[in-house]
Amino acid sequence: MTEVRRDAELEREAEVITRYLVGEAPGRGHVVSYVSANSVLFADADDALTAFCRRRPFWLPLVDSGAGFLDNACLLRRKILLMAAILEASTRFAPHFLPGESTTRLDLVRVGVTGAVAALRTLLGVPLVLTLRRSR
Amino acid sequence: MTDAIVVGSGAAGVNAAWPLVERGLSVTMLDYGNEDTVYAPLVPDRPWSELRRGDEGQARYFLGDRFEGVPFGEVRVGAQLTPPRMFITADTEELTPVASDTFGVSESLAKGGLASGWGAGVFPFDDDDLTGAPFSRGEIDPHYEAVAERIGVSGARDDLLPFLGDCEAMMPPLELDSAAEAVLERYGSRREQLNRAGFHLGRTRLAACSRAHRGRDAHPYLDMDFWSDAGRSVYRPRWTLDELREFDNFRYLDRRLVLTFREDGEGAEVACRLADGGERETHRARAVVLAAGTLGTARIVLRSLDRYDRPLPVLCNPYTYAPVVNLGMVGRKARDRRHSLAQLTAVYRPNPDEPAVVAQYYSYRSLLTYKLMKESPLGYKATLSIMRLLTPIFGVLGMHHQDVSSPAKTCTLRRGGDGPDKLAIEYRPSDGEERRHAAAETAVLACFRKLGCRALKRIRPGHGSSIHYAGTLPYRAEGGELTTDAASRLHGTRAVHVADGSVFSPLSAKGLTFTIMANADRVGALLADELG
Numbered sequence: 001m002t003e004v005r006r007d008a009e010l011e012r013e014a015e016v017i018t019r020y021l022v023g024e025a026p027g028r029g030h031v032v033s034y035v036s037a038n039s040v041l042f043a044d045a046d047d048a049l050t051a052f053c054r055r056r057p058f059w060l061p062l063v064d065s066g067a068g069f070l071d072n073a074c075l076l077r078r079k080i081l082l083m084a085a086i087l088e089a090s091t092r093f094a095p096h097f098l099p100g101e102s103t104t105r106l107d108l109v110r111v112g113v114t115g116a117v118a119a120l121r122t123l124l125g126v127p128l129v130l131t132l133r134r135s136r
Numbered sequence: 137m138t139d140a141i142v143v144g145s146g147a148a149g150v151n152a153a154w155p156l157v158e159r160g161l162s163v164t165m166l167d168y169g170n171e172d173t174v175y176a177p178l179v180p181d182r183p184w185s186e187l188r189r190g191d192e193g194q195a196r197y198f199l200g201d202r203f204e205g206v207p208f209g210e211v212r213v214g215a216q217l218t219p220p221r222m223f224i225t226a227d228t229e230e231l232t233p234v235a236s237d238t239f240g241v242s243e244s245l246a247k248g249g250l251a252s253g254w255g256a257g258v259f260p261f262d263d264d265d266l267t268g269a270p271f272s273r274g275e276i277d278p279h280y281e282a283v284a285e286r287i288g289v290s291g292a293r294d295d296l297l298p299f300l301g302d303c304e305a306m307m308p309p310l311e312l313d314s315a316a317e318a319v320l321e322r323y324g325s326r327r328e329q330l331n332r333a334g335f336h337l338g339r340t341r342l343a344a345c346s347r348a349h350r351g352r353d354a355h356p357y358l359d360m361d362f363w364s365d366a367g368r369s370v371y372r373p374r375w376t377l378d379e380l381r382e383f384d385n386f387r388y389l390d391r392r393l394v395l396t397f398r399e400d401g402e403g404a405e406v407a408c409r410l411a412d413g414g415e416r417e418t419h420r421a422r423a424v425v426l427a428a429g430t431l432g433t434a435r436i437v438l439r440s441l442d443r444y445d446r447p448l449p450v451l452c453n454p455y456t457y458a459p460v461v462n463l464g465m466v467g468r469k470a471r472d473r474r475h476s477l478a479q480l481t482a483v484y485r486p487n488p489d490e491p492a493v494v495a496q497y498y499s500y501r502s503l504l505t506y507k508l509m510k511e512s513p514l515g516y517k518a519t520l521s522i523m524r525l526l527t528p529i530f531g532v533l534g535m536h537h538q539d540v541s542s543p544a545k546t547c548t549l550r551r552g553g554d555g556p557d558k559l560a561i562e563y564r565p566s567d568g569e570e571r572r573h574a575a576a577e578t579a580v581l582a583c584f585r586k587l588g589c590r591a592l593k594r595i596r597p598g599h600g601s602s603i604h605y606a607g608t609l610p611y612r613a614e615g616g617e618l619t620t621d622a623a624s625r626l627h628g629t630r631a632v633h634v635a636d637g638s639v640f641s642p643l644s645a646k647g648l649t650f651t652i653m654a655n656a657d658r659v660g661a662l663l664a665d666e667l668g
């Protein structure tokens with residue numbers, strides 16, 4: 001694959017993952033960081049799960065959840081974590097990562113609800129990930 | 137001829153050199169001496185929360201120029217070794233390689249050694265902890281005092297006093313953060329019951345200044361202790377090295393990898409290789425003090441005495457940590473002003489026949505959220521939401537166990553052929569030890585549960601992960617090859633002394649570095665008497 005095409009795919013990934021994590025598009029600097037980090041950390045590797053999510057971002061939440069259960073350290077998970085690190089260490093997106101001043105009882109309820117929804121996503125995501133792996 | 141050569145500028149080296157230099161003896165310190173010249177100048181002396189919102193350059197020091205701060209391996213140790221601290225372990229894979237399937241190693245070739253990034257926890261040993269050492273607590277106490285004054289120690293006289301003993305030089309404790317206050321409050325109302333169970337809690341004694349001391353500032357509470365050395369408040373051996381360099385009778389020679397020593401009629405010769413260019417160089421002195429870190433010293437000794445393939449014992453405190461939610465913090469506002477070091481220390485010893493377990497409570501924040509997200513099996517978007525909600529009540533409990541030597545815990549120097557020699561480490565605790573550790577951890581976590589801290593899971597990062605190495609050249613009154621005598625002299629030599637963790641066996645659950653420093657001060661003082 002040409003370098004130009006690879007970079008375009010990585011740029012697309014950066015965008016898809018950022019929208020998934022914080023609901024906004026990344027800045028140019030974030031994308032550039034992501035592309036260069038990919039070559040340093042992953043030697044520009046790609047896999048079926050990442051390629052699928054790049055093409056169909058709608059499914060990323062389910063694939064991420066299923067992969068977390070089946071193979072927590074797979075390439076896609078590491079790529080999401082990398083993008084999270086890049087976003088977290090930037091003034092624009094830091095507020096999405098900074099903790100609040102306190103955790104209230106209501107927050108604990110929120111944690112419970114978020115956890116339950118996440119578990120449901122995992123249930124749905126596992127067969128999807130297995131299917132994607134098999135179809136490769 | 138120089139009076140003494142000290143190998144290494146870590147916690148042991150600088151504190152062994154101090155009494156020699158102070159007494160007017162000429163001392164040359166040989167060190168590899170790596171430094172951080174990239175990141176330190178980039179980190180502003182501002183609070184963590186302010187930097188996160190305002191510093192456009194933060195990605196460089198939080199993630200590293202080569203993204204070295206974004207760890208993906210299985211290894212979970214050394215999260216505290218952030219990009220600005222990575223110079224500490226630089227070059228070791230290449231120059232001091234280790235072969236082991238059972239033991240993870242972090243060695244240092246840095247100016248100031250591993251303590252350039254240590255957690256600064258100070259735990260004086262009591263007579264029990266000093267089993268095997270040729271001195272009692274009473275005998276080492278003056279050296280604890282001298283070192284406490286030199287490095288700046290802060291702490292409280294609280295429930296840990298019977299385990300740590302008093303220290304005249306101690307400054308008032310650093311301020312607690314809100315989460316630790318909540319734990320300590322609960323402890324106050326359950327103290328009797330917990331003490332009866334063998335659990336005692338207090339503030340962590342820290343090598344950090346709570347007021348200005350020896351040209352260093354009082355701690356600024358920026359919550360940046362894992363990233364920078366603001367005000368030089370937290371002790372690093374470099375501060376003592378800077379003071380030593382003001383003496384005319386002290387010489388610091390860095391960029392040298394020490395290979396061997398050789399005794400002759402008048403003293404000893406030390407051979408090293410220059411880091412730049414690779415030429416060999418020798419230095420002569422009346423005495424040599426080895427302080428290259430437990431594993432570094434083992435290499436130099438085994439190579440010098442040509443004891444390749446001869447196993448030495450090795451010890452390292454078994455370590456487990458548990459992420460916890462601190463329910464006492466629910467609904468309470470967490471103060472922004474805080475330090476990032478251990479807030480509280482617990483000693484758990486249900487009866488005198490069992491060794492103590494030492495646990496430390498940290499609040500989690502400044503190491504960034506993505507590092508925690510990595511541990512989650514849930515989707516990362518949900519994990520991020522959960523982490524943000526829970527961080528104010530989130531903490532980490534680190535638990536250390538005692539270690540004793542056994543034939544299944546050894547290190548052996550293998551000839552490197554064309555490359556450097558390799559230290560092969562085998563470390564297999566017995567099933568009995570593993571069971572005892574697991575049971576003691578369950579008991580410690582049960583005590584913390586009574587204080588509102590619920591463990592989410594228990595993580596064993598692997599053998600070696602406490603980075604408290606010891607026991608390779610133990611003190612033995614009866615002598616014996618590859619042991620040390622009461623003056624820390626290496627058996628069979630006249631002029632070679634060992635000043636680092638190599639000599640301690642068994643190894644108490646308390647972190648050993650403060651005792652390494654006090655013993656180094658003792659070794660330096662004894663040698664100064666001898667060289668007179």
Ligand SMILES: Cc1cc2nc3c(=O)[nH]c(=O)nc-3n(C[C@H](O)[C@H](O)[C@H](O)COP(=O)(O)OP(=O)(O)OC[C@H]3O[C@@H](n4cnc5c(N)ncnc54)[C@H](O)[C@@H]3O)c2cc1C
Pocket residue numbers: 143144145146147148149166167168169170214216217242243244245246247248249250251252253254255256257258259392393394395427428429430432433436602603604605636637646647648649650652
């Ligand atoms: C993240 C972290 C947290 C820690 N927290 C604590 C804590 O809270 N409490 C505690 O008690 N302990 C703690 N420790 C352990 C503590 O840092 C070590 O026990 C201590 O620093 C060891 O000091 P040392 O001088 O014996 O050896 P080192 O620190 O290993 O120093 C070795 C020195 O020798 C030099 N050297 C080595 N080999 C050669 C050679 N061949 N030629 C030339 N020079 C050489 C190096 O450059 C270095 O200057 C922690 C460690 C880490 C990494």
